Amino acid sequence: MTTLETIDTHADASYAASVARSDTIHRLIDDPHAPGREKLRVLTGDRPTGPLHIGHLFATLKSRVAIQDKGIDTFILVADYQVITDRDRPGDLRAATLGQIADYLAAGIDPGRSTIFAHSAVPAIGQLMLPFLSLVTDGELRRNPTVKDELDATDGRPLSGLLLTYPVHQAADILSVHGTVVPVGRDQLPHVEQTRAIARRFNQRYAGGEEYFRTPDALLTQVPVLPGLDGRKMSTSRGNGIALGMTADETATRIRKARTDSERVISYDPDHRPEVSSMLRTTGLFTGETPETIVDRIGDGGAARLKDALTTAVNDGLAVHRKRRAELVADPAYLEDVLHQGNSRAAELADRTLTDVQQRLGMSY
Template identity: 70%
Template sequence: MSTDPSFDAAASRSVLLHELIDDPESSGRVKLRVLTGDRPTGPLHIGHYLASLRSRVELQDKGIESLVLVADYQVITDRDSVGAIQDNVMGCVLDYLAAGIDPEQSTIFTHSAVPALNQLLLPFLSLVTDSELRRNPTVKDELAATDGRPLSGLLLTYPVHQAADILFCHANVVPIGRDNLPHVEQTRLIARRFNRRYAGGQEVFREPDALLSDAPLVLGLDGQKMSKSRGNSVTLAATADETAALIRKARTDSERRITFEPGRRPEVSSMLTTAALFRGESPQQIAEQVGDGGAAQLKKVVIEAVNEGLAGHRRRRAELAADQAYLRDVLRAGNARADEIAEATLATVRQVMQMTY
């Protein structure tokens, strides 16, 4: 157990949720709905593929209803412009489909196409204080990453917008890593306060549970956290040759013998983890295979593992990219479905708040 009671409670709920998902009979008794998503600030990379895309497909294939958000409005929380937003949005859709997300089973949609979702932000903002938002780790981390830029109103209210993402569709399963747990806890708090303040104790919003991921951290090519904004990643759009060139430039160390020691050798261990995740082996097994081959042999093994692991994704991606009309149709259909859900939720909110005129 950790020294954080809120994490311990969330971890216990996550264990039960995993059991519920893996038990088909139990899943039949409780309706589960998953909300996941990405900010389209740039191309998705292998970190997204290993940590989230594959698990989204697994949940979908277990029959769990899934909504996948391309959070285009959240691009401007910490920057002045949206950049190549349309290309980035369509790139996300492309990678979702190539990874195996089925638009017949999962709803892919964007913030900007669902006005009712964003309107929920107003009543939800009335349920949190300025100091609560400023203490939120997500806000503090995002602000620190902006290199001294003033805190924007949108960044300050970022956790509340995330709460609207989850609650508009009554999602009760939110797959995340431990570092993102605060935004689920904020959502749970908003749900409780809404039910108590505006609905007289009636459960309009069910408190969602975090489905905590045990996926190991994969570092970027420079040894820092893999990030689109840092440009230290291998994108899913990269060719096999481009992937090889990028990995050959990745930071390692000078020790000849390759060992898996995350604390002492984070860069080498991250590369071992990457190869292991693509090959379905352990990092220790990969290290033993490389042995005294040094960084050059390690990189060769990682290049082969990544390119072999992404071969099917790249093939499907190329096929899908040739049919832009289909991609737009998928997004339009997903937007329409999400909008229908959001309008129904907003109608309920207006009713319990006595704002139906």
């Protein structure tokens, strides 16, 4: 039977090795009797930069609920400090954070089984960054593909120290609560590999070879990225997404205004008809149909019929979520209580980790 001990913690950082480790973790999660399963702790989260949209629902929220429901200890981070890695003003973080928590709960996250906490409420995470920064080089950080991508997206803005050390901050998030599993897409693998390197180096340099930090593994997501209505990556700032908190009328308006093309006969062709193809895929995610089945159903009904089908699928599919979300948003005191309880548990674990780290550094005064 596969156990965590069969995973080679010193395997190279190749994608194939990451896939192999991820497959092992998937099997452990799915097997309630697997030895070592009780040691799994998932750490995942989102930056509160704007409303969560249907891309989040299918790419992350549903899988988090599934992992939680299988009895895996799950920590969900509201990464508020990370909002300012690439922007001058954080916006209304309180509103964004409470809205994010409302979507978590409406999607099925249970605060009795999952720990929801905010970055800024756990000071030990920031303190852990200091020794972790001693374990990485400037070159490693600058070569991180995600840091490069984020920098490119800032349109020539100077690289901030926070953005440069973003991977170390994420390592502190994960290791502060001794997370062992991090659900990510392939583009986020370099961050997990950096965390793995930091864990190994700490153990070797400061813990005398003791495995104080277990090297976390990436749990590669199996849901493809859901493109926006225009075929590009779904983003609130681009106006091409459908927020989970939108009303049915707002959803209908957003879809009705979305660009398609002039061809009346609908076809699934992601390369040449990205907007139409994205709408077909999104409709299918809600209805359970393949794009080709929807094409057959719409026929030569054109963009109008396709948009009607998409609007119905989204509004029907989100009806329960939106009802529950509206109830939660109407009770901000409850959302704050959920966050305070999660903050307390995360801070307790992180404080203990910081104490252990300081002891190994000889800094217990």
